[in-house]
Amino acid sequence: MKQEVICVICPRGCRLTVDPENDYKVTGNFCAKGVPYGKAELINPTRVVTSTVKIDGEKITRCPVKTDQAIPKKEIKNIMQEINQVNLNAPVKAGDIVIQNILNTDANLVVTRDID
Amino acid sequence: MHDVLIIGAGCVGSCVAYELSKYNLNVLLLDKENDVALGASRANTAIVHGGYDPDPNTLMGKYNVRGAKKCMELVETLDIEFRKTGSLVVAFNDKEMETVKQTYERGLANGCPNMEIWDAEQVHAHEPNISKDIIGALWVPESGVMNPWEFTISHVEVAVREGVDLELNQKVVDLIDQGDSWLVKTETDEFETKYVVNAAGVHSDEIHNLVAEPAYAIHPTRGQYYLLDRSQGEIVNSVIFPTPNEQTKGILVSPTIHFHTLVGPDAERIPDKEDTSTTRDGLDYIAGEATRCVPGLNFRTNIRNYAGVRANSDLNDFFVDFIARDILELGAIKSPGLTCSPVLAEEGVKMLKEKGLKLEEKSNWDGTRKVTRFKTLSPEDKQKALERNPKYGRVICRCEHITEGEIIDALERGMPVTSLDAVKRRCGTGMGRCQGGFCGPRIVEILARETGIDVEDVLQDKLGSYIITGRTKTNEKPEVTKS
Amino acid sequence: MKQIKEYELIIIGGGPAGLGAALSAHQNGLKDILIVERDIFLGGILNQCIHNGFGLHYFGEELTGPEYSQRFIDQLEDTSIEVKLDTMAMNLENTEDYRFVHIMNMEEGYQILKAKAVILAMGCRERTRMQIQIPGTRASGIILAGQAQQYVNLEGLMIGKKVIVLGSGDVGLIMARRLTLEGAEVVACVEVMPHLGGLNRNYVQCLKDFDIPLYLSHTITNIRGQRRVEGVTVQEVDSNGKPIPGTEKDYDVDTVLLSVGLIPENELSSEAGVELDPRTSGPIVYENDETSSPGIFACGNVLHVHDLVDHVTEEAEAAGYAAACYVKDGGCVTENATRIELKPDSNITYTVPQHIRLEDIEKNVRIYFRVRQNYHDPVQVLVRDGNNNQIAKFKRPYMFPGEMENIRLPRQLLDRVVGNELTISVEE
Known part of the structure; x- marks a missing residue:
C-alpha cells in the first residue's frame, strides 16, 4: 500500500508518496532530500x-x-x-x-x- | 447571636457593614461567593453619576446627588481610585437637544450642582475626538469614574478591621422566625441574628420571597463592555452619554481610572442571573453605537470584554423597606446603585435604629484606609517605601507595574484572598494588555507561598475556577494515543 | 533616587537578542555594558522552549532552547559584561547625549542609570483571547500557549486534562505535543486561516504523530462554562474569516489553549519617543537597527516577530556592532545621508529595516520581510525603485507567511536607486 508522507526537511512540505511494494520508491519530492526522508518515515521513523x-x-x-x-x-x-x-x-x-x-x-x- | 446579619457583600451590603462597624454591635456580613463584590458591583460602568438622570420622585432621584457627594468624600477617606472627569450627555439634533434640556431641568430638581448646557463649540473644545455632528450637550462636572471593586473591598476591609465578621461561600437558603430572633440558614451553616439586612443585589427578590409576599420582580439585565487599551491615548476626557431615549440609556464611552477607555453597556434581558457571558451580536452592537459618538475608537486595541447583570425590576426604583419583623431590605438596586450605596447604608442604619437597634458608638473607631500604590509615588516616597519593604522593588505585573509588595499588602488586609482575580481587584494586576499572561504564574506562586495553600488550590476567580489540574512527573503512565 | 553609574551601553532584556547584542558590542570594543533582565534567569523565552530545532543556521546543529541560550551565557563569563537579574526597566528617557534607563529591583531599589547607547531587546508578548474577541464566558482554563509552556516546562504544573488548541502557530503545535506526552488529551487544533501558521515539521511531529486533527479555516466562536471551561463551539469560516452558520460543532473540553500570535512589547520604547511601525508593532529602524531616536537600537522580537532564533542572533549581532560604533565614533551615520524608504507591496506584510541611509552601507544591507500568503511554486522577489526600475530580482522555490524571508542588497545596486524609495514585491 502506497502511503503519503509530508516531508519536513524544509518548510516547503512536499507531499511524498512512498511505495513499500516498489523498494520504497518516493514520488512527489521537489528535491533529492525527500527520497531518504520518505523511505525512513516508512521503515523506521525516528x-x-x-x-x-x-x-x-x-x-x-x-x-x-x-x-x-x-x-x-x-x-x-x-x-x-x-x-x-x-x-x-x-x-x-x-x-x-x-x-x-x-x-x-x-x-x-x-x-x-x-x-x- | 449576632445583632445584625447582612446578606450580600456587594457595594450596598459592604457600605452597611462599614456604617455598622462604628457601633458596639456584633455584625456578620455574608456572601455566597468566595470574595466580595462579585455580583453587579464587579461588572458595571464604574461611574459616580451626577444625579441628573433619575426621576425626582424616586429614591434614586432623592439619593443620587447626596450619594455622589458622599462617594467623593469616601474616595479620600478610604483611598479609593477615583477621577473626577465630569460627564456629557450629547445631542445630535434639535429633538435630542430638547431632551438634553429636560434632563437639565430634572438635574436641577434633583439638586445636581454646577450643570451647564454647552453648544457644539464648547463640546468640541472639551472633547476633540467626538463626532462633529454633535450640536450640544449637558455638562455635569460633579461626576467621575471610580474603581467599583476597591469601593466595595475597602469598605469591607475597614469593617473587618473594626470588628465585623465576614463569612464567604455562604449562600442563604432560608430565614426562620424564632420569635425574638432570626435563624439564617445557608447551604452549610446556620446563624442566629436579631436583625437581617437583605442586600442580595440581583438575588434580593429571592431573599424577599422567603419571608414576604412578592413585591416586585427582578428582570436580570445583562450589559456587555469593551475595555480598550490606553495605547491609543485618551480618546475622551469625560464620560460621554448619548441622549437617552425610551428604550435605552445608550452606549457610553468613558475614560477609566487607569486611563483606558470603557465602552458599553447594552441592555439585554436574560433568564439567568449569573450569565455574564459576552456575545458576538452584543459586542458588535456596542461597537457600532459607540462609534456614532466617538468615531475614532479602535476596537483592535481591546484588552477585555466583560458583562455584568443588573438588578433591573418592574419597580423602576430601589426597594427600601422592612419586609418582615426586623428584616430590612435594600433591594432591587440598579443604576445609580453604586453612587447611592453609601446613602442606602446611612438610611438603612437609621431605619434599623428606629426599629430598636441600639447604636452605641465605639470610642476608637477608625474609618480610614491607606494603601501603597507604588507607581504613583513621588521618587522620594518610592525610596522610602523601598526602605520599608524591598518587595516594592519587584515588579510582578509588567503592563501595570504592580509590585510584589503591593500584592502582599493586599493579602495582609484581613480578608481571605484565594484567586488571581481577587488579587486583580485589589491591586490591579493583570488589568493591562497582556491580561495576566506574564504575571499569572507569578501570582499563583505568591498566593500559594503567602497563604500556605497548594498551587493547585489557587483559583482564577470563583469556586470551581481552578487553574492547575495536577503536576507533571507524578509517575503516572502517560497516555500516548499512537506510537 | 541617585544616579549611580554611567555605562557605554545598556541592553534591556537578557534573552537571545540581548545576549547576542551584548557579546557583539563587547567584541567590537565596548567594555561597560549592562544587561537588565526582569526574570531571575538569563535566556528569556528559550528557557521554556525545551524542544529542539534551534541553532541549525547559526551553530549548524540542532539544539534545544536552553542549550542555545547556554552557549551565549557561557561566553559572558569571560567578559566584563554586567548583568542585573530580577530587575525591571521602568522607564527610558532620551536626551541628545545620553539615554537614561530607570531600573528597579529588590536589592538596589529604584535607580536611574546613564548610557551612551541603549539596545531594546524586550521581546514580545502573546496576543490574548480578548484581542481576538472570542465571545462567551470568562471561565478559567483559557490559557495562552506560552503561559502554558511556562507552567508545564518550568514549574511542572499541568494546566488541563482535555484541551483544544486555537491557532496553529509553532508554540501551539509544540504545546499540543508536550501536553499529550504529559498525559493530557488534545482533541483538535483549529486554525482560522486556510493554511498552517507554524512549520510543517511541527505539524507532522506534534499533531500527526499523535493523531491530533487539524481544522483549517475554522475558529472557536463560543466558550462555555461559568467557572472552568466546559466546552467550546467550533465553526468553519468563509474566505473573509466570517463563521458560516450551520457548521457549528461542540467540543467538551476543560481547556482552551491559544496560540494566536505574538506582539512586540514596545511600551517602554514608545514612552521614550521611539517611533513604531504599525505593521510590525516594533520600532521603525535604519539599516543598522537604529530607531528614530539616535542612540537607541532594537533587535529580536521587540523589533519584529521572528520564527527562528538564529535570525534573532544575527540581527542582535548587527545591533551590537552598530551600538559599539555609535558609542565609539558618535555613530556611523554620515551627515545628511541619502535616505531610501523601503515599501512593502501589497503581497508583503512588512520590511525591516523600514529605511536605509545609503552612505552608511558598507557592502550590502539585509532586508527581512514576510509574505502575506502561501506560495507553493517558485516565485521571484522583485525590488524596484521610485521610477519603477527593477533594481534586483531574487528567486525562491517557495514562500510562506510563517517563514521570515530575507534578501541582501549590495551597495552598488543601491547607488542606482532613483526617487529615494524601493518597493519590494513577490511575483509568481
Missing part, C-alpha cells in the same frame, strides 16, 4: 524526545532533558515512562547524562540546561 525530569534545584523543580539522538518513534511512549521516574539532584550541567543508552536505543538521555 524522533528526538525532549521533556523534563524532577530536580531539587534552588530556584526550579524541573530540569529539561533530551535524547541525544533520534530514537524510534514507537519508543516515545516507553521513553516518557522512563523519564517520568527520574529524580535528579542539583547541581547539573548541560550535557550531563541522566540515563545511558535509554531502553537500548543507543541514545542517552541528557540534561540541556545548567541548574544550581
